[in-house]
Amino acid sequence: MSRPTTEASFEVDERIYPLEAVQNAAYAFTDRAFVRLEPGDAGKLKVSLSSKPAPEGPDADTLRGEFDNELVHQALRLRVSESNRKIREFVVTKALVSAQPSAVTAAAAAEAAVACVECAAEGAPSPSAAPEPARIDEALEKEIDRLLAEIEGGDGAGDPLGVAVPWEEKFGAKAKKAEGPKAPAKAKPAAKGGKAKRR
Amino acid sequence: MSAPSAPAFPPYDPIKTGPFRFRKLGAKTLVTNDLGRHHLLDEEEFRGFVAGTLEPGTPLHDRLAADGFVRDRMDFDALAERFARRNRFLWQGPALHVVVTTLRCNHRCLYCHASAVPFSDAATDMTVETARKVVDRVFESPSQAITIEFQGGEPLANWPVVEFIVEYAREKNKAAGKSLWLNLVTNLTLMDEEKLDWLLARGVNFCTSIDGPADLHDANRPWSGGASHETAIGWFRKIDARTKRKTFRIDALLTVTRKSLTRARDIVDHYAEIGARGVFLRPLNPYGMAVATWNKIGYTADEFLAFYEEALDRVLELNRERTLRRPFFEQAARLYLAKILTDDDPNFLDLRSPCGAGIGQLAYNWDGSVYTCDEGRMLNRMGDDTFKIGAAGEGAYADVVGHPSVRALAVASTLDNQVACTQCAYKPYCGVCPVQCYKEQGDIMGRMPTNSRCRISKGILDMLFAKLQEPRNEKVFRAWLKKKKGAEVDALYQRA
Numbered sequence: 001m002s003r004p005t006t007e008a009s010f011e012v013d014e015r016i017y018p019l020e021a022v023q024n025a026a027y028a029f030t031d032r033a034f035v036r037l038e039p040g041d042a043g044k045l046k047v048s049l050s051s052k053p054a055p056e057g058p059d060a061d062t063l064r065g066e067f068d069n070e071l072v073h074q075a076l077r078l079r080v081s082e083s084n085r086k087i088r089e090f091v092v093t094k095a096l097v098s099a100q101p102s103a104v105t106a107a108a109a110a111e112a113a114v115a116c117v118e119c120a121a122e123g124a125p126s127p128s129a130a131p132e133p134a135r136i137d138e139a140l141e142k143e144i145d146r147l148l149a150e151i152e153g154g155d156g157a158g159d160p161l162g163v164a165v166p167w168e169e170k171f172g173a174k175a176k177k178a179e180g181p182k183a184p185a186k187a188k189p190a191a192k193g194g195k196a197k198r199r
Numbered sequence: 200m201s202a203p204s205a206p207a208f209p210p211y212d213p214i215k216t217g218p219f220r221f222r223k224l225g226a227k228t229l230v231t232n233d234l235g236r237h238h239l240l241d242e243e244e245f246r247g248f249v250a251g252t253l254e255p256g257t258p259l260h261d262r263l264a265a266d267g268f269v270r271d272r273m274d275f276d277a278l279a280e281r282f283a284r285r286n287r288f289l290w291q292g293p294a295l296h297v298v299v300t301t302l303r304c305n306h307r308c309l310y311c312h313a314s315a316v317p318f319s320d321a322a323t324d325m326t327v328e329t330a331r332k333v334v335d336r337v338f339e340s341p342s343q344a345i346t347i348e349f350q351g352g353e354p355l356a357n358w359p360v361v362e363f364i365v366e367y368a369r370e371k372n373k374a375a376g377k378s379l380w381l382n383l384v385t386n387l388t389l390m391d392e393e394k395l396d397w398l399l400a401r402g403v404n405f406c407t408s409i410d411g412p413a414d415l416h417d418a419n420r421p422w423s424g425g426a427s428h429e430t431a432i433g434w435f436r437k438i439d440a441r442t443k444r445k446t447f448r449i450d451a452l453l454t455v456t457r458k459s460l461t462r463a464r465d466i467v468d469h470y471a472e473i474g475a476r477g478v479f480l481r482p483l484n485p486y487g488m489a490v491a492t493w494n495k496i497g498y499t500a501d502e503f504l505a506f507y508e509e510a511l512d513r514v515l516e517l518n519r520e521r522t523l524r525r526p527f528f529e530q531a532a533r534l535y536l537a538k539i540l541t542d543d544d545p546n547f548l549d550l551r552s553p554c555g556a557g558i559g560q561l562a563y564n565w566d567g568s569v570y571t572c573d574e575g576r577m578l579n580r581m582g583d584d585t586f587k588i589g590a591a592g593e594g595a596y597a598d599v600v601g602h603p604s605v606r607a608l609a610v611a612s613t614l615d616n617q618v619a620c621t622q623c624a625y626k627p628y629c630g631v632c633p634v635q636c637y638k639e640q641g642d643i644m645g646r647m648p649t650n651s652r653c654r655i656s657k658g659i660l661d662m663l664f665a666k667l668q669e670p671r672n673e674k675v676f677r678a679w680l681k682k683k684k685g686a687e688v689d690a691l692y693q694r695a
Contacts, residue, residue, distance in 0.1 A: 027618055031648035076211060076249070077220070077622045083213035087270065088233060094279035095286065116379070117402065118372040163292040163558050164597040166339040167375065 006051040008064045011044040017071050019045070021078050025070040033063065212251025217270035221245075222624035229664055234281045235538055235627040236266035239668060281542050285627075288546045288559060292341040293600065295548060295560035297348045297573045298333055298364065300325045301357040302565055302580075306386055306427065308408075308420045309496050310454055314487040314580035315352045324357045329567040332592030334367045336569070338375055339596040340561075345372075346380040350573070352565075355389035365401050382406055387434040388422060395438065405438055405449035407431055409473070411459060411466040419456055419496075432473060439474055452479035452530070455503060456496040463509035470527075471517055477528035477679075480510055482655055485638050486577040500651045504658040507531075511662065518675040528679040535663055536676050538628040548572070550630040554612035557588060557605030567591040569599055571608055574634040586634060608633045611643040619647035625660045 012022055022045055026035045033049040040046035049067060051057045058066065159165065219230045228245040231237045240248060240259075247253045248268070253260040255272075264272035267281075302323035304315035316323055325333075337347060347368055354361055365381055372379045382404045398405075409431060410416040416428040438449040451470070453459070459466060470478040482503045483489050483496065514529045537545045548555030556571035563569055567590050570576035575586025588602035599605075611633040614620040620631065635652055636645025647653040666672040 024618070024622065028648055030646065031654075073221075074622070079211055079213065080216070080219060081622070084218035084270070087273070088218050091233070091275060091278045091282055094275060095283035116372065116376045118369055118376070118379070159597070159601065162290060162341060164601045165292075165341050166596040167341050168339070170341045 004057075005053065006057055006060050006063055007049070008060045008067070009046065009048045010064060011040040011046050012071065014043050014045060017075050018078060021071060021074040022047070024074040024078070025067060028070055028074070029067060032058070210250045212249070213270075215251030215270055216249055217268045217273065219268055220622060220624040220626060224661060224664055227668075229624050230268065231624045231627055232267055233627060234267050234278060235285055235542070236268070237539065237664075238263060238266070238268070239664065284542050285538075285544045288544060288551060291343070291559070293555075293557070293559060293561045294340070294342040294344045294546075295346050295348060295555065296333075296337045296340070297350050297560065297562040297576070298325075298330075298337075299350050299352065299563065299565050299576065300330075300354040300360045300364070302352040303356040304351055304353040304386075305356070305388060305424055306353070306420050306422050308454075309488065309492050310419070310456060310483055311488040312484055312486040312577050313351065314577070318356065323352070323565045325360050325565040325567075327360060327363050329565075329591065330360045330364050331367060332567055333563045334364055334371060336563070336591045336596065336599075337368070337561075338371050338377075342377070344378040344380075346382060348382040348384060350384050353386055353389060354383060355385050355394070358389075358394065362397070365398075365403060369401065380404065386420070386422075386427065387431045388424060388427060390434050395434075395441075399438075399441055399447075402445075402447045404447045407435060407449065407451050408453065409435065409451040409470070409475075410453045410456075411462055412469045415458055415462055415466070418458055419454070435473060448476075450479075451475055452481060454481055454483060455498075455506060456483065457498050457502075458496065460498060460502055460506045463506050464513045467510050467513040467517065471523060475527075476525070477530055477533065478510070478514065479530035480507055481531070484574075484635060486574065487580060490581070500654040500658065503655055504662075507655075507659060508662055511666075515666070515672055515675055518678070519671065526675070526678040526681075531659060532663060532676075533679045535628055535660060537680055539663065539667075540677060540680060547630075549632055550628070552612065552614040552626075552630055553609040554630050554632060556586075556608040556612065556634065557600055557602065558609060561588075561599070563591060567593075571602075571605055572634060574632065574638075578634065578638065585637070607643060611636070611645075617644070617647060619653070623657075625657060628660060629656050 014022075022037065026037055026047065029035050029049065031052075032054070033051050036048040036050075038046045038048075047067065049063050051063055162170070217232070219232050221231075222229045224239065227239045227241055229237060229239055230245070230248065238259075244253075244259060248259075248263060253263070255261070255264075260269065263269050267273060267278050299313075301321075302313065302316045303318050303320060304311070304313075305318045306315070308315075334347075337345060345368075347364065349361055349364070351357075361383070368379060368381065381402070383398065384406045387405075387407050408420065409428070410419045413426070413428040416431075417426060420427045422430075435449055435451060442448045451473075453466065466480075467478055482500075483493075483498075485493075489496070511529055511532060514527060514532075517523060517527055534545050534547045534550060537543060538550070544551065546559070548559050551559070554572075556575065560572050561569055562571070562573045562576040564576050564579060568576075568579070568587055569589045569591060570579065571586045571588055578584075578586060586604055586608075588604050589599035610616055612631050614623075614626050614629065614631065617631060620626055620629065623629070631645060631647075631650075632652060633643035633645065636650065637643045639652075640646055640650065645653075663676075667676065
């Protein structure tokens, strides 16, 4: 049987906890309580918690105490996030530049060529028609500017990752079309590895 | 006015302490970063780390520095390289192509997520003409690795189209030169020797459902044609024997229902007994028949987690007993552990940011309609075509993967856009399913604090990090991740 609903209402000093930390803590609490935030006395936010029905719901002190702890955690998370934002962005942007489609597809084409059993069976040339990757040092500054401009000004309508470019357009030199099934192919193993996802 | 008192928290040094996320795990605190590196710190260590008072040259400081946690000791080239490696799936394009050859099925599984139609109803069989258009579209993907996964219904119910797709895909690949995988997801009850010979000769992989011992399996998966379990196990053993030392094989997985909850050990022991490489414990999802039967077969996230832990403990026990001829894994744990213990990402489409919908996978329904993902096409059967993004043979490939629904799902499943996820210590190991959020919570962004999938993911990760603290468990976990020497081509979507 569920315990009766527990209510806790208190104020949070905005000089200690930024509004975003209070909102994040409130959001984290939506699994166990109904949460209401509203202006309190000057410089304060009023928090009202009403526990959701649960077999072993918390008492009011526990509910309040857990919220206080969550506030502390969220405030620290916010500070860590803010003070390291530029470092994180730099690492991610540098990684994005180094993994531009040209570089990635060249490496992936080489991998696929090894795994393509049909190629080996037919003695077909390696399908590594991808262009040479750009040299990172030369491209870095330009690409960072381009990516940042894209992020800031874009509407998401582009294809920065190149995932919308059809195969034959991307690897045109290799793209002769197969006509359809012929006689059953000679038995040959599939590429190695495991399944991605099944039902 | 007096200054407010400082919160009871260790001082934080923003100059020395680098980016990290944290989570309390019992007496310890787990710290992680975007590179997937992690450390479990006791209270004193955590306070020292946050305050920036750890002494350079001490083992803990240097380990944290090497893993990118110490701000004034960062090797940006190395960090960027690791980050790029973990996220290299971003540039690949759709590699998994789920093809529904028919919605017909001879089973009536209590949880059927695909909403199969009666076996006699051939109206939903894919035609050869449609199949040709589907394969043509599949090969338009810029991905170097392609997996065509036959699903249904029961795909073998439309055998001529399975044959056609296998042959046509192999033929097309002579020109394309991709790493091509073919996976047949089947209940095996329509298999015969002739079909098996044909499929094995063409290197087709198999995946089947085994829901546990016979009584449990047959209760979950009724088949009017006979004993489903007995038939499936018979073919499983036969295919397993015929694919020994081959590069293709058969695997099995189960869907956990309420009936399974008290049978954790039985299920694990059964998988070990039939010679499976491992067991994949998958919770029910809110699609298809499972919605109607939820009151009978459903359970809470916490009930699933209790079951999962009992099963995982049994898996670990079996590995420690060393009575099996090879490591025996639990696949969900193995996927997470690959992300936790290595710099590689297994690229499981549900556990990446953004998820694979439209940009990592496409699902082709029997009529050639293209969906963002398998979940999206499941919703089609529930009368909701929100995630239909085109059709094979119609329009340009770029219009399909550039469809507004694909873009919306990519935004919704990028964890940096998720309020709770962006601050979560498990962010580098996790992923959200926006289609499931949409189905369960009414919008593709979802709300993680009350999201059942989030609760299950966090619960499993809590368990794994707790168990990792015991060296004997870590030894087993690392054995699951060991690749056979020279056996793996490192192609995305095609690694075990």
